[in-house]
Amino acid sequence: xxxxxxxxxxxxxxxxxxxxxxxxxxxxxxxxxxxxxxxxxxxxxxxxxxxxxxxxxxxxxxxxxxxxxxxxxxxxxxxxxxxxxxxxxxxxxxxxxxxxxxxxxxxxxxxxxxxxxxxxxxxxxxxxxxxxxxxxxxxxxxxxxxxxxxxxxxxxxxxxxxxxxxxxxxxxxxxxxxxxxxxxxxxxxxxxxxxxxxxxxxxxxxxxxxxxxxxxxxxxxxxxxxxxxxxxxxxxxxxxxxxxxxxxxxxxxxxxxxxxxxxxxxxxxxxxxxxxxxxxxxxxxxxxxxxxxxxxxxxxxxxxxxxxxxxxxxxxxxxxxxxxxxxxxxxxxxxxxxxxxxxxxxxxxxxxxxxxxxxxxxxxxxxxxxxxxxxxxxxxxxxxxxxxxxxxxxxxxxxxxxxxxxxxxxxxxxxx
Amino acid sequence: xxxxxxxxxxxxxxxxxxxxxxxxxxxxxxxxxxxxxxxxxxxxxxxxxxxxxxxxxxxxxxxxxxxxxxxxxxxxxxxxxxxxxxxxxxxxxxxxxxxxxxxxxxxxxxxxxxxxxxxxxxxxxxxxxxxxxxxxxxxxxxxxxxxxxxxxxxxxxxxxxxxxxxxxxxxxxxxxxxxxxxxxxxxxxxxxxxxxxxxxxxxxxxxxxxxxxxxxxxxxxxxxxxxxxx
Numbered sequence: 015x016x017x018x019x020x021x022x023x024x025x026x027x028x029x030x031x032x033x034x035x036x037x038x039x040x041x042x043x044x045x046x047x048x049x050x051x052x053x054x055x056x057x058x059x060x061x062x063x064x065x066x067x068x069x070x071x072x073x074x075x076x077x078x079x080x081x082x083x084x085x086x087x088x089x090x091x092x093x094x095x096x097x098x099x100x101x102x103x104x105x106x107x108x109x110x111x112x113x114x115x116x117x118x119x120x121x122x123x124x125x126x127x128x129x130x131x132x133x134x135x136x137x138x139x140x141x142x143x144x145x146x147x148x149x150x151x152x153x154x155x156x157x158x159x160x161x162x163x164x165x166x167x168x169x170x171x172x173x174x175x176x177x178x179x180x181x182x183x184x185x186x187x188x189x190x191x192x193x194x195x196x197x198x199x200x201x202x203x204x205x206x207x208x209x210x211x212x213x214x215x216x217x218x219x220x221x222x223x224x225x226x227x228x229x230x231x232x233x234x235x236x237x238x239x240x241x242x243x244x245x246x247x248x249x250x251x252x253x254x255x256x257x258x259x260x261x262x263x264x265x266x267x268x269x270x271x272x273x274x275x276x277x278x279x280x281x282x283x284x285x286x287x288x289x290x291x292x293x294x295x296x297x298x299x300x301x302x303x304x305x306x307x308x309x310x311x312x313x314x315x316x317x318x319x320x321x322x323x324x325x326x327x328x329x330x331x332x333x334x335x336x337x338x339x340x341x342x343x344x345x346x347x348x349x350x351x352x353x354x355x356x357x358x359x360x361x362x363x364x365x366x367x368x369x370x371x372x373x374x375x376x377x378x379x380x381x382x383x384x385x386x387x388x389x390x391x392x393x394x395x396x397x398x399x400x401x402x403x404x405x406x407x408x409x410x411x412x413x414x415x416x417x418x419x420x421x422x423x424x425x426x427x428x429x430x
Numbered sequence: 431x432x433x434x435x436x437x438x439x440x441x442x443x444x445x446x447x448x449x450x451x452x453x454x455x456x457x458x459x460x461x462x463x464x465x466x467x468x469x470x471x472x473x474x475x476x477x478x479x480x481x482x483x484x485x486x487x488x489x490x491x492x493x494x495x496x497x498x499x500x501x502x503x504x505x506x507x508x509x510x511x512x513x514x515x516x517x518x519x520x521x522x523x524x525x526x527x528x529x530x531x532x533x534x535x536x537x538x539x540x541x542x543x544x545x546x547x548x549x550x551x552x553x554x555x556x557x558x559x560x561x562x563x564x565x566x567x568x569x570x571x572x573x574x575x576x577x578x579x580x581x582x583x584x585x586x587x588x589x590x591x592x593x594x595x596x597x598x599x600x601x602x603x604x605x606x607x608x609x610x611x612x613x614x615x616x617x618x619x620x621x622x623x624x625x626x627x628x629x630x631x632x633x634x635x636x637x638x639x640x641x642x643x644x645x646x647x648x649x650x651x652x653x654x655x656x657x658x659x660x
Binding site: 069070071072076077097098099100101102105106117118121124125168188189192193195196209210211425426 | 478480481482484485486488489492493494506518519521523524527531553554557558559560577578580
């Protein structure tokens with residue numbers, strides 16, 4: 015057994031006060047590398063070389079390109095290049111009405127499309143001052159948490175796959191996780207008819223009502239997913255190889271995380287207790303007491319622990335809500351007869367929600383026509399990628415793969 | 431190839447090839463048929479996965495859908511692969527990389543365009559940054575439509591590719607002779623919003639509204655009575 019990292023021990027870590035926040039002292043004010051280091055000025059100890067990783071690389075989680083400058087096997091400068099999946103979504107949304115826009119944001123964060131839909135739809139609802147009925151709000155919350163479980167399943171599978179043969183043949187955890195992800199997708203497919211790009215939400219409510227017997231299916235699936243989650247923990251949490259690959263690797267300073275705008279598990283693993291589901295409740299999150307897991311070590315292992323705890327919490331929220339879905343309509347508005355039928359009032363609005371990767375925001379400006387003048391999407395993954403020049407310095411190439419996997423960026427969302 | 435007939439318990443397709451002589455059966459075939467059989471049942475796939483379809487392609491490889499049962503297997507390097515599955519949107523920035531990876535693959539090689547974006551660019555096709563279909567710069571053998579195609583559809587597409595490999599090696603590949611045989615082999619013509627050669631059955635009002643939404647066109651001001659055209 016590898017010695018536990020000091021801050022993984024059950025004793026409460028020392029805290030330091032920084033501008034009103036209590037942050038873990040062990041990882042706050044860490045020395046920061048210079049991301050704009052001039053390579054010519056660096057004097058390597060071993061052979062220096064530049065290594066290009068991506069855009070087609072199985073461990074870059076999409077089409078991210080990383081240019082690594084190596085001193086022997088240690089990286090001394092890392093430059094991420096993005097834009098290989100730029101699909102101009104913001105520009106397209108500025109030429110679409112609300113009801114036409116939802117399929118586009120599905121494809122942004124393709125691992126959790128429903129959160130992308132909710133961020134856009136809630137922005138339009140705030141602009142139009144529409145309140146969805148309670149049934150739609152509870153259904154949306156259930157969908158978001160199901161999506162969070164599915165997204166974290168995919169993350170855990172690919173994260174363990176990135177570590178190669180570390181976990182009994184490499185792809186076993188990956189295959190197990192996809193097995194459970196399929197169960198969640200079955201539920202969503204029964205509701206919406208699609209496996210991936212659901213197009214399930216619309217302004218003022220949901221598009222699909224619950225099919226008969228769906229609630230029992232959800233409860234049965236949650237039982238099964240929770241059982242299997244214990245299996246993954248048995249395979250990973252105390253696994254010697256898993257811990258030696260993740261404990262103490264990629265330690266993220268909470269101040270750096272806050273400055274870079276990181277969110278989600280990346281932020282909470284560094285000891286910052288922030289979650290929009292609890293701090294600014296939307297949909298039906300006000301009805302449930304959302305418990306936010308926080309770790310204080312800031313390394314890849316802490317991020318892993320936070321995501322596992324989030325899955326358990328999501329299962330709890332789904333169980334709480336699914337047994338008491340209120341009766342009533344699922345939409346506040348009639349579906350528009352024509353795409354241009356709904357005029358937006360002039361004004362601007364920002365809405366942020368907690369996606370599995372952090373704060374996903376939509377900013378709309380309208381001048382009174384059916385289509386918005388400006389749409390800005392704030393993707394949490396872009397801010398996670400912006401941490402790479404800091405976290406990769408001093409790490410080996412094999413650690414960089416683990417660090418990148420633990421940040422969980424989705425490149426469709428980064429490039430938009 | 432000699433097979434003992436006494437242990438025969440079920441009719442295997444192989445028995446269609448057997449010639450019976452007293453005491454045993456002899457399988458007679460051409461070397462070409464054996465090579466073709468080997469090729470089509472050991473397709474190693476290079477997943478050119480850029481976006482959403484890549485996730486569905488990963489799901490196709492996992493336990494429930496289990497592409498391995500057909501000998502289809504992913505390798506992360508183009509040097510070892512027979513088939514490139516282009517799964518996802520190809521942008522102008524990514525297209526030269528896709529072409530370079532395709533050029534690295536050894537002959538014989540095939541290409542499967544998975545999903546609407548790889549087929550035609552889908553609803554990003556009029557955008558400045560997106561290539562309208564991967565067949566604009568590499569030859570595509572099989573088109574698998576969908577957004578994204580379900581894993582079952584990817585299976586069907588790989589079977590169309592196997593059939594094509596078999597027919598091409600036998601010299602019987604004539605997709606233009608029989609319309610039913612063209613399923614999946616030709617670029618599907620899907621009427622889509624903003625496309626000038628779309629289905630003429632759509633009403634004129636809808637066509638005008640759609641064209642107004644086209645990012646390539648200028649947005650024209652709308653009058654009040656035009657707003658609620660059914």
